[in-house]
Amino acid sequence: MGRWLIVYIQIENLTKIFTESNKKPFVALSNINLTIEKSEFICIIGPSGCGKTALLNILGGFVLPTSGRVLIDGEEVKKPSSRYVSIFQDYKLLPWRTVRKNIELGLENKKLTRTQVNNIVDAQIEAVGLTGFEDYLPARISGGMKQRVSIARALAVEPEILFMDEPFGALDSVTKEAMQLNLKQLLASKQHGATVIFITHDVDEAVFLADRILVMQAAPGRISQIIEVDLPQPTMKYTRSFNAVRDTVIREMASVSHK
Numbered sequence: 350m351g352r353w354l355i356v357y358i359q360i361e362n363l364t365k366i367f368t369e370s371n372k373k374p375f376v377a378l379s380n381i382n383l384t385i386e387k388s389e390f391i392c393i394i395g396p397s398g399c400g401k402t403a404l405l406n407i408l409g410g411f412v413l414p415t416s417g418r419v420l421i422d423g424e425e426v427k428k429p430s431s432r433y434v435s436i437f438q439d440y441k442l443l444p445w446r447t448v449r450k451n452i453e454l455g456l457e458n459k460k461l462t463r464t465q466v467n468n469i470v471d472a473q474i475e476a477v478g479l480t481g482f483e484d485y486l487p488a489r490i491s492g493g494m495k496q497r498v499s500i501a502r503a504l505a506v507e508p509e510i511l512f513m514d515e516p517f518g519a520l521d522s523v524t525k526e527a528m529q530l531n532l533k534q535l536l537a538s539k540q541h542g543a544t545v546i547f548i549t550h551d552v553d554e555a556v557f558l559a560d561r562i563l564v565m566q567a568a569p570g571r572i573s574q575i576i577e578v579d580l581p582q583p584t585m586k587y588t589r590s591f592n593a594v595r596d597t598v599i600r601e602m603a604s605v606s607h608k
Contacts, residue, residue, distance in 0.1 A: 358385035363417035376569035377403040390545045392559035400570025434508040440495045442487045449483040455506040473501035493524035513547040566605035
């Protein structure tokens with residue numbers, strides 16, 4: 350992929366074995382090797398139990414590998430960093446804080462004036478389409494709106510990397526498609542050039558969002574195939590070129606389910 354210039358994340362010989370008392374050790378990941386470029390959007394897809402979330406947690410520094418290592422910008426990952434933000438399916442909003450105050454959360458430890466904070470939050474509220482809902486509590490807004498708050502909160506701190514674990518999995522199909530488009534447009538804008546590692550079970554979602562798709566297989570978890578997504582921009586779903594990539598992913602998914 351000639352447009353990518355900067356090697357950013359290196360995964361080297363990564364293995365993760367979980368051990369519990371009175372249970373046989375479980376090999377969640379085996380010998381994962383991967384290079385990810387700066388500002389690249391990677392989707393990870395595969396059957397349950399293939400180690401997708403384990404890999405994301407190791408990349409984010411929440412879990413240490415059994416062997417091998419992860420380097421981000423040349424530095425080995427051993428703990429979480431404020432440079433990286435994780436977004437999950439369950440939103441993790443603070444119920445006693447308004448939409449605005451939830452989005453402000455990551456900015457509170459930064460040396461910013463109140464005017465600077467307000468400007469950043471206002472821009473994010475507008476970007477995710479929540480103008481008019483600034484003073485609502487999470488209990489008063491829909492699931493799709495909560496997810497938009499979660500994304501706005503993450504992007505407000507201008508993270509270098511976004512780790513996203515099925516963030517749209519619980520949304521209805523209409524809201525889900527709107528959120529996919531919204532995320533893609535936000536990341537394409539000049540102010541957000543984050544690198545994204547995105548777990549999904551949805552093939553269409555992966556093809557629409559990703560620059561590359563990692564298809565993983567289980568027992569033990571490893572990368573089965575890396576599929577390049579080189580589609581015309583803006584990406585349109587269900588065109589001939591979109592369907593060709595989609596069919597490749599579906600064939601590989603079917604293949605790994607029988608391995």
